[in-house]
Amino acid sequence: xxPLRIAVMGAGLIGQRHIAHVLAEPETQLSAVIDPAPAARExxxxxxxxxxxxxxxxxxxxRPDGVVVATPNQLHVEHVLELVAAGIPVLVEKxxxxxxxxxxxxxxxxxxxxxxxxxxxxxxxNPLIRKAREVIDAGRxxxxxxxxGHAWMMKPDDYFxxxxxxxLGAGPVLINLIHDVDLFRHLGGxxxxxxxxxxxxxxxxxxxxxxxxLLRFAGGALGTLSVSDTTVAPWSxxxxxxxxxxxxxEDEACCQIAGTQGALSVPQLDVWRYPGPRSWxxxxxxxxxxxxxxxxxxxxxxxxxxxxxxxxxPLVSGREGLATLRVVDAIGRAARQGGAIALAA
Numbered sequence: 405x406x407p408l409r410i411a412v413m414g415a416g417l418i419g420q421r422h423i424a425h426v427l428a429e430p431e432t433q434l435s436a437v438i439d440p441a442p443a444a445r446e447x448x449x450x451x452x453x454x455x456x457x458x459x460x461x462x463x464x465x466x467r468p469d470g471v472v473v474a475t476p477n478q479l480h481v482e483h484v485l486e487l488v489a490a491g492i493p494v495l496v497e498k499x500x501x502x503x504x505x506x507x508x509x510x511x512x513x514x515x516x517x518x519x520x521x522x523x524x525x526x527x528x529x530n531p532l533i534r535k536a537r538e539v540i541d542a543g544r545x546x547x548x549x550x551x552x553g554h555a556w557m558m559k560p561d562d563y564f565x566x567x568x569x570x571x572l573g574a575g576p577v578l579i580n581l582i583h584d585v586d587l588f589r590h591l592g593g594x595x596x597x598x599x600x601x602x603x604x605x606x607x608x609x610x611x612x613x614x615x616x617x618l619l620r621f622a623g624g625a626l627g628t629l630s631v632s633d634t635t636v637a638p639w640s641x642x643x644x645x646x647x648x649x650x651x652x653x654e655d656e657a658c659c660q661i662a663g664t665q666g667a668l669s670v671p672q673l674d675v676w677r678y679p680g681p682r683s684w685x686x687x688x689x690x691x692x693x694x695x696x697x698x699x700x701x702x703x704x705x706x707x708x709x710x711x712x713x714x715x716x717x718p719l720v721s722g723r724e725g726l727a728t729l730r731v732v733d734a735i736g737r738a739a740r741q742g743g744a745i746a747l748a749a
Contacts, residue, residue: 408709409435410592413459413476413483415444418497422472423451426700431709435468439475459486470712472522472705473497476568477578481506484521488513493520495708499582500725509730511722523717523725525586529700529707530647532671533587535693536661539668540591544675546665551592551619553584553626553659556637564609574613577602577735581631583641584659585735586720586728593732594622594644595748600738604709606634612720617735620744645671647700 407625410432412423419439426434437448446456456462459471473483473496480501487494488510488588500523501507514521527533539545550551555576565571569579589595597620602612613634638644638654646653659670673693678686711717718724735744 405431405713407431407433408469408712409433410470410472410473410705410708411462411468411527412472412660413440414476414497415439415441415447416474419472419474420447421701422474422705423447425699425705427451427470429702429705429709432705436462436549438462438471448507459483459490459627463484468492470495470708472524472708477502477574478568481510485508485513488517488519488521491517491519493522493708493712495524495704496725497524498586498725499523499578499729500722501579501729504726504729504733504748507726510666511726514722520718521722522708522711523611523720523728524704524721525583525640525720525725525728526700526704526721527583527587527647528590530645531698531700532645532673533590533693535669535673535695536670538590539673539675540575540661541694544677545661545663545667547621548592548621548625548661548663550662551588551625551659552623552661553588553627553657554637554639555580555584555629555631555641556635557633557640557642558636559633564607570609572610575609575613576631576633577612578613578732580633580640581615581629581735582728582732584629584631585731586724587659588619588627589728589731592621592623592625592627595627596622596726597621597744597745598731598734598738598746599705600735602739609671612739615735617740619731641671646697686722 410426415437424434434453436453439456445455470493471487599618602615604612607613614632617629638656639658641658642651644656644658645652657669661668675691676688681687738745
C-alpha cells in the first residue's frame, strides 16, 4: 500500500511532535504543514514539505488523506469544520473544542458527513494504560472503590509568553487535567457527578493555576484529581511515565486505583494484593508487571492511518472526546457554583 499523505495543521510544540511521527511512520508521509506563523515555514523546510497559511490555500491536487489539527484550543471548531466539509479525516488534539457547544457541533458534523473524527487523548494508546485496563478488566482489583490522580508540575514563566495560554479556553484543567479525566473514564467507567475548587492565586491569570476535583463513578467508585502548574513536585504523568523524553523521569506514581481485591499504581504497574486473608493485619504482596514501552503518539498516528484505511474503528472518537469534555465543563461549573454537578446520562 502507498503511504497515506498526512498534513499537520499547527507547528507549535505538539504539532512538531506529530510531524516527527508522521515522518517516521512507514504507513504515512508528511504532505504539508499548515500554519500562518513565520516560524512554521522553517519547520516545513526542515521536513522538506510545503507550508500553507491555511487549509484553503492547499492546491486541490495536493489535498491530504488526513490532517492532524494541533492548533490552539480556540481554533479547533473552525479548523475541524473546514476539514470535515472537505471530507478529510481528522485527528484533533485534545480538547476536541474549547466549549461543549463547539464540540457537539463538530461531532454532529463529522457523523453527518461520515468523516472520521479522532481526538488526541493519546495516553489511551500507551502500553502502560493498555496493561492497566487489562488488569482491571480481568477483575484482579475486584470491584473498584477509589481512584486518585495527581498532575502537579512547574511550568516556567516563559511558557506563558504565548498569550492564549493565559486566557479563557486554556488553563491546566483543560490543557493537562483533561488527560487524567479521560484516563479515569477509560479505566474507571463513566463519571456521574463532580465537585471542584479552583484557584489562580499564584499566577493571577484569567484561568486557574490549581484545581482539586471529587468524582463519583456510575459503578459506585469515588475519585480525586488535582492539578497545579505552579508546584515543585514529581507527581505527574509527564514526570513519571517516561512517555516524553523531554521531561526528566522520576520513580514515583501519579495515579492509584484500589478495589475490593487489590490495588494498582500507575505508571509503575505495581499490583498490590493479600496472598491470604484480606485484612490490614496481614502483609501485602506486590507484583510489578512488565510492559514494552512505545511512544503513544507513534501508536496514535499508526492508528489514525488504520482508521483512514477503514481497518480499525477510532479508539477515541469525537463522541468520546465530547464525553470527556463534558466532565471538564462540569468541573468548571462546580468550581464556580459550588456543590455537586450531575452529568446527564
